[in-house]
Amino acid sequence: GAVVSQHPSWVICKSGTSVKIECRSLDFQATTMFWYRQFPKQSLMLMATSNEGSKATYEQGVEKDKFLINHASLTLSTLTVTSAHPEDSSFYICSARDPGRAYTEAFFGQGTRLTVV
Amino acid sequence: SQQGEEDPQALSIQEGENATMNCSYKTSINNLQWYRQNSGRGLVHLILIRSNEREKHSGRLRVTLDTSKKSSSLLITASRAADTASYFCATDNDYKLSFGAGTTVTVRA
Numbered sequence: 001g002a003v004v005s006q007h008p009s010w011v012i013c014k015s016g017t018s019v020k021i022e023c024r025s026l027d028f029q030a031t032t033m034f035w036y037r038q039f040p041k042q043s044l045m046l047m048a049t050s051n052e053g054s055k056a057t058y059e060q061g062v063e064k065d066k067f068l069i070n071h072a073s074l075t076l077s078t079l080t081v082t083s084a085h086p087e088d089s090s091f092y093i094c095s096a097r098d099p100g101r102a103y104t105e106a107f108f109g110q111g112t113r114l115t116v117v
Numbered sequence: 118s119q120q121g122e123e124d125p126q127a128l129s130i131q132e133g134e135n136a137t138m139n140c141s142y143k144t145s146i147n148n149l150q151w152y153r154q155n156s157g158r159g160l161v162h163l164i165l166i167r168s169n170e171r172e173k174h175s176g177r178l179r180v181t182l183d184t185s186k187k188s189s190s191l192l193i194t195a196s197r198a199a200d201t202a203s204y205f206c207a208t209d210n211d212y213k214l215s216f217g218a219g220t221t222v223t224v225r226a
Contacts, residue, residue, distance in 0.1 A: 004159075006159070032212070034213070034214070036216075041221075042218070042219075043205065043216045043217060043218045043219050044160075044205070044216045046213060046214075046215070049213065091157070093159055093160070095160075095214075097212070104165065105150060105162035105165055106150075106160075106162065106207075106214055107162070108152075108159035108160040108161070109159050110158060110159045111157070111158060111159045113157065
């Protein structure tokens with residue numbers, strides 16, 4: 001099956017710094033990628049839809065200036081957590097769907113565990 | 118936004134037993150999907166059932182869908198220790214997936 005690679009798998013940063021997480025689709029061109037956040041023992045909450053070549057669409061309640069999304073190519077989307085604070089500590093997961101196979105499964109990255117100290 | 122509710126929240130079974138978990142959702146869907154998540158990892162797609170299908174099988178997995186009740190169930194037969202994971206249903210509407218709360222399954226050897 002298709003592979004989505006997410007990097008880094010974990011990161012520890014100091015409060016006030018910014019962290020960038022990359023999500024790559026390795027064997028198909030993803031015009032749309034999705035970013036989720038997951039708290040311990042909870043479900044995935046969709047944060048935003050990343051659209052290649054245009055602005056991301058953020059879900060209600062998600063601060064677009066805090067979580068910057070860039071989808072500059074058909075295989076790469078990045079999520080930057082700006083001025084991170086301890087409450088931003090979480091598990092972030094990206095996913096992509098093959099546009100040539102609409103309404104089929106999503107492929108997920110391995111996730112990034114962010115700890116802000 | 119989170120669409121579905123799943124029950125039970127947690128399930129502990131003996132190896133070889135069957136595990137059943139249920140998912141309810143609120144809005145119309147194109148399809149419903151089930152995913153597995155091992156601790157601290159990404160999600161792996163298990164099975165997709167379309168809104169016009171009622172039952173689907175894949176190996177030891179059986180999924181049912183009742184659109185009139187807006188509910189789905191996932192049955193894992195002859196469970197194995199490797200099936201220990203969290204299982205999530207996800208409804209597909211307008212190309213976005215909305216996930217249920219998940220069921221944590223522990224299979225005891």
